[in-house]
Amino acid sequence: MSHRSFSQWMGDIQQRTEAALDRALPAADVAPERLHQAMRYAVLGGGKRVRPLLVHAAGQLVQADNARLDRIASALELIHAYSLVHDDMPCMDDDALRRGKPTVHVEYDEATALLVGDALQTLAFQHVAEASLCDDPVRHIAMIRQLAIASGSRGMAGGQAIDLASVGLELNLSELEFMHIHKTGALIRASIALGAQCGRPLGDEAMATLDHVGKVVGLLFQVVDDILDAEADTATLGKTAGKDAANDKPTYVSLLGVSRARELAEEMCQDALASLAPFGDTAQRLSELTRFIVRRQF
Amino acid sequence: MSHRSFSQWMGDIQQRTEAALDRALPAADVAPERLHQAMRYAVLGGGKRVRPLLVHAAGQLVQADNARLDRIASALELIHAYSLVHDDMPCMDDDALRRGKPTVHVEYDEATALLVGDALQTLAFQHVAEASLCDDPVRHIAMIRQLAIASGSRGMAGGQAIDLASVGLELNLSELEFMHIHKTGALIRASIALGAQCGRPLGDEAMATLDHVGKVVGLLFQVVDDILDAEADTATLGKTAGKDAANDKPTYVSLLGVSRARELAEEMCQDALASLAPFGDTAQRLSELTRFIVRRQF
Numbered sequence: 001m002s003h004r005s006f007s008q009w010m011g012d013i014q015q016r017t018e019a020a021l022d023r024a025l026p027a028a029d030v031a032p033e034r035l036h037q038a039m040r041y042a043v044l045g046g047g048k049r050v051r052p053l054l055v056h057a058a059g060q061l062v063q064a065d066n067a068r069l070d071r072i073a074s075a076l077e078l079i080h081a082y083s084l085v086h087d088d089m090p091c092m093d094d095d096a097l098r099r100g101k102p103t104v105h106v107e108y109d110e111a112t113a114l115l116v117g118d119a120l121q122t123l124a125f126q127h128v129a130e131a132s133l134c135d136d137p138v139r140h141i142a143m144i145r146q147l148a149i150a151s152g153s154r155g156m157a158g159g160q161a162i163d164l165a166s167v168g169l170e171l172n173l174s175e176l177e178f179m180h181i182h183k184t185g186a187l188i189r190a191s192i193a194l195g196a197q198c199g200r201p202l203g204d205e206a207m208a209t210l211d212h213v214g215k216v217v218g219l220l221f222q223v224v225d226d227i228l229d230a231e232a233d234t235a236t237l238g239k240t241a242g243k244d245a246a247n248d249k250p251t252y253v254s255l256l257g258v259s260r261a262r263e264l265a266e267e268m269c270q271d272a273l274a275s276l277a278p279f280g281d282t283a284q285r286l287s288e289l290t291r292f293i294v295r296r297q298f
Numbered sequence: 299m300s301h302r303s304f305s306q307w308m309g310d311i312q313q314r315t316e317a318a319l320d321r322a323l324p325a326a327d328v329a330p331e332r333l334h335q336a337m338r339y340a341v342l343g344g345g346k347r348v349r350p351l352l353v354h355a356a357g358q359l360v361q362a363d364n365a366r367l368d369r370i371a372s373a374l375e376l377i378h379a380y381s382l383v384h385d386d387m388p389c390m391d392d393d394a395l396r397r398g399k400p401t402v403h404v405e406y407d408e409a410t411a412l413l414v415g416d417a418l419q420t421l422a423f424q425h426v427a428e429a430s431l432c433d434d435p436v437r438h439i440a441m442i443r444q445l446a447i448a449s450g451s452r453g454m455a456g457g458q459a460i461d462l463a464s465v466g467l468e469l470n471l472s473e474l475e476f477m478h479i480h481k482t483g484a485l486i487r488a489s490i491a492l493g494a495q496c497g498r499p500l501g502d503e504a505m506a507t508l509d510h511v512g513k514v515v516g517l518l519f520q521v522v523d524d525i526l527d528a529e530a531d532t533a534t535l536g537k538t539a540g541k542d543a544a545n546d547k548p549t550y551v552s553l554l555g556v557s558r559a560r561e562l563a564e565e566m567c568q569d570a571l572a573s574l575a576p577f578g579d580t581a582q583r584l585s586e587l588t589r590f591i592v593r594r595q596f
Contacts, residue, residue, distance in 0.1 A: 026451055035451055035459035086416060091408035110389035114412070115459050118384060118419065119451035125423045126446030129439050137435035141427050144442060148424035153324055153333055153417035161333035161413050 006288040010053060017052040018044065020070040021077060024127050038108045038116045039123070043081045046099030050221070050293070051076040051187060055195035057285035058210065062199025068133050072143070072194045075124040079151050080187060082120035085113050087160065121151070134198055143194055150190035159183025163249070171250040177219065184225075185218030192217070192286070206279075213272045213286070220268035221293050226251035227261050232297070269294045304586040308351060315350040316342065318368040319375060322425050336406045336414045337421070341379045344397030348519065348591070349374040349485060353493035355583035356508065360497030366431050370441070370492045373422040377449050378485060380418035383411050385458065419449070432496055441492055448488035457481025461547070469548040475517065482523075483516030490515070490584070504577075511570045511584070518566035519591055524549035525559050530595070567592045 002009065021043050026036045052073035059069040088095040088103040089110060096106050105113035128147060133140050149155055159182025166179060192214035196202060202210075230253040252261045272290045276283040300307065319341055324334045350371035357367040386393040386401040387408060394404050403411035426445060431438050447453055457480025464477060490512040494500060500508070528551040550559045570588045574581040 030452070032451070032456050032459040032463065034463065035456060039451065082416075086412055089412065091412060111462050112459070114384055114387065114389060115451075115455055115462075118380075118415070119455040121416065121419055122446050122450035122455060126443060126450055129443035129446060137439060140439060141435060141442075144439075145424060145427035148420050148427060152420035152424055153330070153337065153413075154328070157413055157417040157420060158330050158333060161330040161410070164409050164413075165330065165332065 002284060006285070006292065009285060010289075010292070013053050013056045014049045016066070016070060017049045017073055017077065020074045024074045024078070024123065034108070035112065035115055035119065038104055038112050039120055041101075041107060042085050042104050042116050042120065043078065046101065047077070047081075048296075049073075049077060051080055051191040053289055054188060054191035054214075054217070054286075055198075057289045058192045058195030059198050060285045061196050061210070061279055061282045062202060063282075064195065064199030067131075068198040069195060071131060072128060072133055072147075072198060073191075075128045075147060076187060076191050076194070078120045078124035078127065079147070079156070082117040082124070083156055083160070085120065086117040089113055092160075092164070124151075133194075139197065139201075143197055146190060146194060150186040155182055155186035155190075156184075159186065166250060168248050169250070171255070173255055176250055176252065176255060180219060180222040181215065184222050185215060188218035188221055189214030209275050209278070213275050213290075216268050216272045216275075217290055217293065220265050220272070220290075223252045223261055223265045223268070224294060224296065226253045227258060227265070228297070229253075230258060265294050300582060304583070304590065307583060308587075308590070311351050311354045312347045314364070314368060315347045315371055315375065318372045322372045322376070322421065332406070333410065333413055333417065336402055336410050337418055339399075339405060340383050340402050340414050340418065341376065344399065345375070345379075346594075347371075347375060349378055349489040351587055352486060352489035352512075352515070352584075353496075355587045356490040356493030357496050358583045359494050359508070359577055359580045360500060361580075362493065362497030365429075366496040367493060369425060369429060370431055370445075370496060371489075373426045373445060374485060374489050374492070376418050376422035376425065377445070377454070380415040380422070381454060381458070383418065384415040387411055390458075390462070422449075431492075437495065437499075441495055444488060444492060448484040453480055453484035453488075454482075457484065464548060466546050467548070469553070471553055474548055474550065474553060478517060478520040479513065482520050483513060486516035486519055487512035507573050507576070511573050511588075514566050514570045514573075515588055515591065518563050518570070518588075521550045521559055521563045521566070522592060522594065524551045525556060525563070526595070527551075528556060563592050 025040050025043060028037045028040055030036055055073040055076060056066075056069050059066075084098060085104045087093050088098055089105050095103055097103065101107070103113070104116050108116075124147070125144065128144050133143050151157065153161070159179055162179045163183055166175070171179070189211065192210055193207070196207065196210050229251065252264065256264065269290055273287055276287050276290075323338050323341060326335045326338055328334055353371040353374060354364075354367050357364075382396060383402045385391055386396055387403050394401055399405070401411070402414050406414075422445070423442065426442050431441050449455065451459070457477055460477045461481055464473070469477070487509065490508055491505070494505065494508050527549065550562065554562065567588055571585055574585050574588070
């Protein structure tokens with residue numbers, strides 16, 4: 001059990017993630033320069049780095065090598081960043097602010113934002129194919145497959161499509177959950193599953209437990225996001241607050257109210273923590289991170 | 299040496315590519331249905347399948363298994379299809395016609411076109427990580443890396459960015475070549491290189507020769523494309539003709555004139571055929587295909 005505080009650990013991971021992303025991205029003076037500058041603008045210097053934190057926390061379960069965790073964490077963050085760039089575009093959410101800065105299509109232009117998102121996704125897959133993620137190359141290929149499935153039309157991109165289709169509709173709780181399991185949940189779940197494959201192999205039962213934890217954490221992340229979107233202000237969030245209501249999008253808050261949504265997040269947190277208990281001290285960071293995700297203010 | 303005619307062989311490859319893509323794509327009745335329908339609309343039922351033809355032609359050099367060639371060919375075609383969907387969007391070329399049909403953003407909507415392109419790219423990487431491409435898993439990972447590099451910011455997507463930046467500019471021949479080596483050349487070059495890695499391993503010298511052939515074929519493909527864009531009509535092309543001139547884009551024809559562009563294509567063809575000569579009969583299809591690419595009318 002590490003006696004470094006959770007906030008120190010979190011700061012360390014955020015810092016090493018920034019450095020890893022900086023190395024993964026092409027330099028700003030490599031041609032085509034404007035594209036590479038815009039890719040760096042989209043990725044560096046901001047973000048909570050939730051997915052990299054989950055990767056490293058899960059890596060603690062299997063004593064994984066930090067360089068391997070950095071690699072899969074960077075890939076997940078590149079996928080997440082590409083999805084934000086495209087999601088902010090005028091034909092999607094049409095948002096001007098992200099991580100406290102103008103969005104890519106505002107700072108550059110729409111065509112560049114389109115290509116930035118495209119090239120960030122490609123870079124994610126290039127990055128995971130450039131050096132080892134684990135000792136077994138067959139498992140390595142399976143991890144690339146898992147990253148793709150979590151990102152694609154039956155994962156994150158599919159969740160975006162369901163989200164688009166749901167604007168102005170009355171969703172019930174299970175439909176809302178179905179959307180979020182895809183839109184944000186798939187990548188969060190993959191973060192835990194992939195981090196846990198970077199070290200000594202776990203058995204099927206342990207992996208199934210972690211998959212359950214990943215599913216729960218993904219949903220509770222979204223419940224808290226909805227609460228923050230409803231309650232916080234734009235300056236605190238670094239992105240436009242209240243936009244779900246403005247866009248007439250169903251949320252946990254619109255369906256349940258803030259008070260019940262908070263209770264739900266707390267129940268999910270307890271579920272995840274109970275599932276992690278059998279892992280003992282090796283689940284320290286993942287448990288702390290789960291509690292942090294529920295209590296975060298941004 | 300096969301005595302089946304080239305046009306029979308080409309028809310066979312196009313047919314098996316269509317079937318392979320049909321299997322690779324999620325079914326139209328799988329949720330999210332509209333996204334999956336639009337992905338199928340973007341990919342199936344059209345296109346010359348130049349990249350799959352190159353993969354299979356290169357596969358003949360190494361007696362590669364057809365199922366493996368189908369897999370990498372499908373991935374390359376999915377990447378190509380995603381790039382067309384995004385390239386046709388209003389913020390890029392704003393084109394309404396592709397392969398004789400309305401483009402995806404016209405038939406569906408812009409947000410769907412954005413997600414279709416995103417999800418097709420992801421599917422390409424999922425597909426190459428789902429079954430073996432060659433006997434050695436370490437080489438398999440290197441092939442995934444090569445696919446990503448050819449598609450990304452220093453390959454195809456980078457070429458798109460250079461293309462965007464060049465509208466209205468006076469490029470010289472070497473700048474035009476630099477753009478096309480990326481925009482269309484990278485994926486064509488990768489098609490030959492990847493097809494040639496699906497069977498018995500070739501030596502470094504043979505791979506370097508094939509890389510040269512791939513580079514030359516990529517450029518001559520573009521030279522011919524420019525000639526066709528200048529001379530053919532929209533009905534024959536199945537996409538909007540004359541749009542390069544209309545968009546004030548530099549082309550081989552605008553720089554060299556049609557007659558010199560034709561000579562250049564023929565010189566490149568002879569260069570590629572001479573490079574392929576040492577491979578003897580195993581290069582039959584690749585030589586025939588190179589000649590076909592020069593003489594095509596669409």
